[in-house]
Amino acid sequence: MTGNKAAATAVKLARVEVLSAFPVTPQTTITQYLSEFAANGEIKGEFVNAEGELSTQVIVQAASRAGARTFVCTSGPGQLYMHHPMHSTSSSRLPVVMATVHRGNKSMQPDHTDLMSQTWTGWIQLYCENNQEILDTHLMAYKIAEDKRVRLPVAIGYDGYVLSYTAEPVEVPSQKSVDDWLPPYEYQSILPKDYDPATGGRGFGGGGRDPQQGWITHHEALLNALPVIKEINEDFGKVFGRKYGNGLTETYKTEGAEAVMVAMGSLAGTARAAIDNLQADGKPIGLIKLKCYQPFAVEDFKEYGKKFKAIGMIDRNVCLGHGGAGYRLIRNSLYDMDERPKVLQFHAGLAGKEVRVGDFERVGEKILKAAKGDKVSQVEWV
Amino acid sequence: MVVGIRIHGRGGQGAVTASRLLATAAYYDGKFSQAIPMYGTERRGAPVTAYVRVDDVRVRERELVHTPEIVMVLDPLLSTRQTMADDMAEGGLLLLNAAYPPEEVKTGGNIRVATVNATNIALETLRRPITNTAILGAFAKAVGWPKLESIEKAIRKQFSGRIADMNVEAIKRSYDECSEVIPAPVKIAGESEAIAVGGYGVLKDVSSWRVFQPVIDMDKCTGCKNCWIYCPETAIKWTDENKPEIEWRKCKGCGICVNECPVGAIEFKRVEIKNE
Structure with a gap:
């Protein structure tokens, strides 16, 4: 299967509840596969069409806040267009998972500048080498993002064309094995009340405390994610027989x-x-x-x-x-x-x-x- | 041993699907494979290229296939071009969609050649000139793998129902009708030349896209200008005698004029490809 089919298949296996995407080359076929899965009932979740990438990010952010497992995907220029709400997704510590099918900013062909230019939004960024790794990394990403010690959005980057449209053998785990490994997501805010937008707090470091606190908490959360990513990679290896180094x-x-x-x-x-x-x-x-x-x-x-x-x-x-x-x-x-x-x-x-x-x-x-x-x-x- | 395959075709003939079917079939045969399409600003009619790599171990490298052991050409006009054999490995196999036997192939080099009339097979089995499956059967015959059953299984995974049945018929016919593989009759490679693929404005030349072309019966023509209005490529000029005249450079053989003519004055005739 192609890289995009591998991503869409993983999203289906993860029983994602709210999906939103705007088609952009070379991500387009993920959107296509996911709309098909949603239309024929293979995905029970809601596929929300939007007029642009900024809206897709806002849609999954709101859905994630409401307790849904979410997925969004994009490429190159679409990635740049959704930059602004990416900050609030990560600041609100929402476990959104996103696929970025790399497309450079100086041509339609791939390089990593699209996702790397989002570094300052503070998402976890994982990069994939082949189509098997794309499928596996999406499954791991949900577990990492939703882990109570992490609670951060995860972006998965893989090269457009080179992987997105190249077909090669991919082993697809059974639905049951994925269900056993990846329990349903339950929303539970891990932020102090003063900071939690869900409780009417100011979020992003307001609320009369140290205005820098939002950045400090977010930065520490990313650093604390390192051992968790390693642990989930090990665990994935035990259950599915494939792991990727130490996860990092x-x-x-x-x-x-x-x-x-x-x-x-x-x-x-x-x-x-x-x-x-x-x-x-x-x-x-x-x-x-x-x-x-x-x-x-x-x-x-x-x-x-x-x-x-x-x-x-x-x-x-x-x-x-x-x-x-x-x-x-x-x-x-x-x-x-x-x-x-x-x-x-x-x-x-x-x-x-x-x-x-x-x-x-x-x-x-x-x-x-x-x-x-x-x-x-x-x-x-x- | 890794085997590199290059597939040439035109947008609409299914070169990318051919690459995926071939890679999937090789996988069913117990090999590892990789199907790499080349995407640019492709559209119906313009030449496209796809690659397949088949190996006994998992393929890891991500470069294109630069010295293919096998080249497969889905389009009869492209089949007449020396360019198709560029950079082929010594002793490699060139499989052409052509209406003539391999002895008449003019493409030269230290290679082997085989032909199959895939356009005919496609028109007869699928009712349209989509030649990807109509050449894959011949591939299995000329190369010796993948198994015909593996290609059928790959087709039935990709398509369903009547479409799958028609494509399976196409590979079976193509397997039976593939020529012998012979050393290329021309030993010294001629000059490689580019082929007009489209462009804009004065450079526009889509004449190589045609499988069928319109032939106008001027006696039947009433001069209503319907064809002139509907032609999407503005390929129809109007003469002083109040009659249409086709600018062949611009005509891509879409057949809209044939469909729109209210008096049936335009016939759609198969274009003959000359192997010069």
């Missing part, structure tokens, strides 16, 4: 490796093939897949920083005037170490530029050079 990051063939490349989303699949080829040639390089971008797994990278002499981050994004998002976070995580590894920056696959296995082999060789202490350029656009 995953290592691939890193044993005995001197250096690693770090990739996100579908690029990680191509990178795996490149690592296989490089290791077959005796090159000691492994792969780290970054699945959970927000909150960021600082502790994981401190461990990697001790093990490897060089880390090359492959960003399918650029924060204009700053650099790659992942690269900056990794370097930041390593700053307090006494002996820091080299960290190189690669930008790849922006605006849908095709990235081939050979490109990553070249990237791997460059990272190994840096590990040996050779002088190489810090930043490269692959």
Whole structure:
């Protein structure tokens, strides 16, 4: 099945009660599948058509507040259009789950700039490598979002076209196994009364207390989500037989490796093939897949920083005037170490530029050079 | 061993569906597969490309297929172009939708060729020139996999009822009518040339889209201008003799004029593809 079918199937399995979406390429077929499921009764929930993405976000936000399990999905420009209510969804600590089918902001082809530009709205962001992972991550996302220790919305990012329209084998768990693992959602506010919009409180840090308190609580909630994401990933693995590293990051063939490349989303699949080829040639390089971008797994990278002499981050994004998002976070995580590894920056696959296995082999060789202490350029656009 | 397949067709012939059916059938055969469509500003008639990768292990790489072992062409006019064989692997197989035997194929290179008249099969089984299933049976015959039953199972998963039955008939006929696979008669590849695919304004040329074309009987024509009004491509000019004249560059062979003519003066005739 295609990536979009995998997302829609997971939403059906999760027995979502209120869905709202506005069709936008390359997300369109999720909307199509979900309307079909709602029309033929496979989904018992309500599918709400809206005139735009801003409304879809407001609709699921209100439904989530009323106690419904919700789903919304979008791509590129639609993502930017729903930016404003995304803040209030996360500030109100509502467990909305959203699929972002990446579409860049400078072309219709994919890069991660659409979802990454929502970083400051404080949603949990998980990225997927293949269609199986899309299905599994949606199921995990509901469990993470609705966990009383978390209560935050989760955005799932996967590359448009590359995954959304590519068909490949996906194992679909039975409805019963999903029902057993994922109990129905029950609304219960976890915010103090003064802050809870549901009780007439001011929400967002008002109410006569420290006006910063809303930001502090929200920030801490994201950091506290890290162990919960790990735990739910483990639990999913026990029940369904598939897990994704520790839930935050995953290592691939890193044993005995001197250096690693770090990739996100579908690029990680191509990178795996490149690592296989490089290791077959005796090159000691492994792969780290970054699945959970927000909150960021600082502790994981401190461990990697001790093990490897060089880390090359492959960003399918650029924060204009700053650099790659992942690269900056990794370097930041390593700053307090006494002996820091080299960290190189690669930008790849922006605006849908095709990235081939050979490109990553070249990237791997460059990272190994840096590990040996050779002088190489810090930043490269692959 | 990984096998890369490239599928050429036109919007409306079902190249993307062909890629998915093939990937699904290969999966039923016990292989891992990946069907990759190439989306741009596709629309009915414009050339489109899709890719399939089949392997014994789960496919992880996400690049397109750059040196295909097999190329399958759904459109008879595209089948005459050398471009279709570009970047093929040595000894690869080129399966063409063509009304002529493989001995007459002009596409050259160190490749093997086979042909099947998929347009005929499609018109006779589906009543429309959607050639994807009408070539998949031939694929199974020429390549040796996937099993015909696997393709049928994939079709019945995608379609239901009468549509599924018609498509299953198409693959069976196509399996039976596929030619032998022979080494390409032309060894040296000719020059690859682009094909006019549309465009706007003066560049507009949709003539390659036609499967049928309108032929006007001027004696029957009353000069009512109905065809001129309804033509969606403004391909009909009006002459001083109060008669229509078709600008062939603009005519995509949609048949609306044939349908709208109140006196039945326009006939819809099959376009013959010359293999030059």
